[in-house]
Amino acid sequence: MSYGEPVKALVIGCGRVGSNVALQLAEEGWEVTAVDEKEEALTRLGEKWRGGFVLGHGMDVDVLREAGIEDADAVVVATNGDNTNLVVAQVAMKRFDNQCVVVRILDPARADFYQTLGLRTVCPTKAAISELMEAARACEIPTREPVPTS
Amino acid sequence: MYVLIAGGGKIGANLARNLLRDGHGHEVTLIEQRRDRYERLEHEFEHQVQLGDATEIHVLDRAGIARPPDVVVAVTGDDEDNLIICQLAREKYGVGKVVARVNDPRNQAHFDLLGISATVSATASIMALIEHEVPEHDLIHLLELRKENLEIVEVQIDKNAPAAGKRVEKLKLPEGSRLISITRNGRSEIAIGSTELQPGDQVLAILQPGKEDELRRVLLKN
Numbered sequence: 384m385s386y387g388e389p390v391k392a393l394v395i396g397c398g399r400v401g402s403n404v405a406l407q408l409a410e411e412g413w414e415v416t417a418v419d420e421k422e423e424a425l426t427r428l429g430e431k432w433r434g435g436f437v438l439g440h441g442m443d444v445d446v447l448r449e450a451g452i453e454d455a456d457a458v459v460v461a462t463n464g465d466n467t468n469l470v471v472a473q474v475a476m477k478r479f480d481n482q483c484v485v486v487r488i489l490d491p492a493r494a495d496f497y498q499t500l501g502l503r504t505v506c507p508t509k510a511a512i513s514e515l516m517e518a519a520r521a522c523e524i525p526t527r528e529p530v531p532t533s
Numbered sequence: 534m535y536v537l538i539a540g541g542g543k544i545g546a547n548l549a550r551n552l553l554r555d556g557h558g559h560e561v562t563l564i565e566q567r568r569d570r571y572e573r574l575e576h577e578f579e580h581q582v583q584l585g586d587a588t589e590i591h592v593l594d595r596a597g598i599a600r601p602p603d604v605v606v607a608v609t610g611d612d613e614d615n616l617i618i619c620q621l622a623r624e625k626y627g628v629g630k631v632v633a634r635v636n637d638p639r640n641q642a643h644f645d646l647l648g649i650s651a652t653v654s655a656t657a658s659i660m661a662l663i664e665h666e667v668p669e670h671d672l673i674h675l676l677e678l679r680k681e682n683l684e685i686v687e688v689q690i691d692k693n694a695p696a697a698g699k700r701v702e703k704l705k706l707p708e709g710s711r712l713i714s715i716t717r718n719g720r721s722e723i724a725i726g727s728t729e730l731q732p733g734d735q736v737l738a739i740l741q742p743g744k745e746d747e748l749r750r751v752l753l754k755n
Binding site: 464467470473474477490492 | 616
């Protein structure tokens with residue numbers, strides 16, 4: 384990427400997570416194209432959305448091409464299906480030779496295994512577990528009166 | 534032989550039934566995700582069917598994938614799932630043979646990209662049969678041997694074809710191609726050097742993918 388040219392990102396899956404990633408990257412000056420198979424997904428991006436939007440499934444190579452995967456600097460894969468995400472991420476890496484692919488995987492076991500295969504997986508479930516653990520530990524638990532011994 | 538089958542639809546259930554038929558002596562575990570289907574299958578297959586999502590590692594573990602099975606067959610209705618099941622079987626558990634169903638032929642390229650073979654696509658097979666019965670093209674793909682990087686095609690010699698009236702040994706066939714057989718008036722024979730091609734012959738050829746145009750020029754000239 385050269386100076387002055389905006390960094391291009393492709394966000395596949397424009398649900399609660401994907402749409403916010405798309406919006407925040409755009410806010411930071413990235414040129415963002417979102418892909419989703421449902422047209423309603425576009426409404427999540429709001430009326431002021433100036434980025435791209437391609438209607439279609441992430442498994443469809445023509446859709447990926449139309450969304451500009453060939454010259455995207457980064458690809459974020461966040462549909463609601465773990466297996467779809469795993470396949471789309473590998474297609475982006477291996478077929479389109481994209482160097483920066485990040486992929487959301489809800490299942491911790493698959494997230495860990497595919498990380499060993501070289502995918503940059505992000506697992507919100509693991510994040511939730513550790514945050515919940517931390518929050519539970521931080522609770523102020525009243526000290527109990529010692530049971531009197533008679 | 535121990536076979537793990539993911540997906541208890543018509544294909545999965547029939548595969549299990551065939552493998553378990555008396556005399557075969559195979560061991561089968563069938564994994565089905567939908568409870569209603571699982572309960573129906575359990576009547577027939579009892580402990581040999583398990584309930585669960587076969588793309589989840591703990592489900593595969595429970596089904597004995599770590600042994601590992603001789604073959605893992607992924608025949609669910611979702612191509613993504615079939616791909617991931619095969620990939621987990623091979624890469625995580627070292628399963629030697631995987632077989633995947635391709636529901637949407639457009640996804641074939643993804644299976645190839647990730648090195649998943651053998652694959653079976655009913656749609657693609659039926660399309661090839663339709664082509665065979667009602668040829669729209671002069672060169673019909675009958676069979677792809679992906680692992681071998683070869684394919685078998687069929688051509689029909691018409692009376693203006695450059696190959697008509699020539700012996701096989703006189704044809705300048707492209708390197709990486711060979712004629713297999715000639716079918717004439719409903720009878721087939723193996724193509725040898727002295728076989729003479731005649732108008733109306735249906736010819737089977739084996740070749741490396743990408744050699745079709747050269748072969749077409751030698752046999753049909755279009």
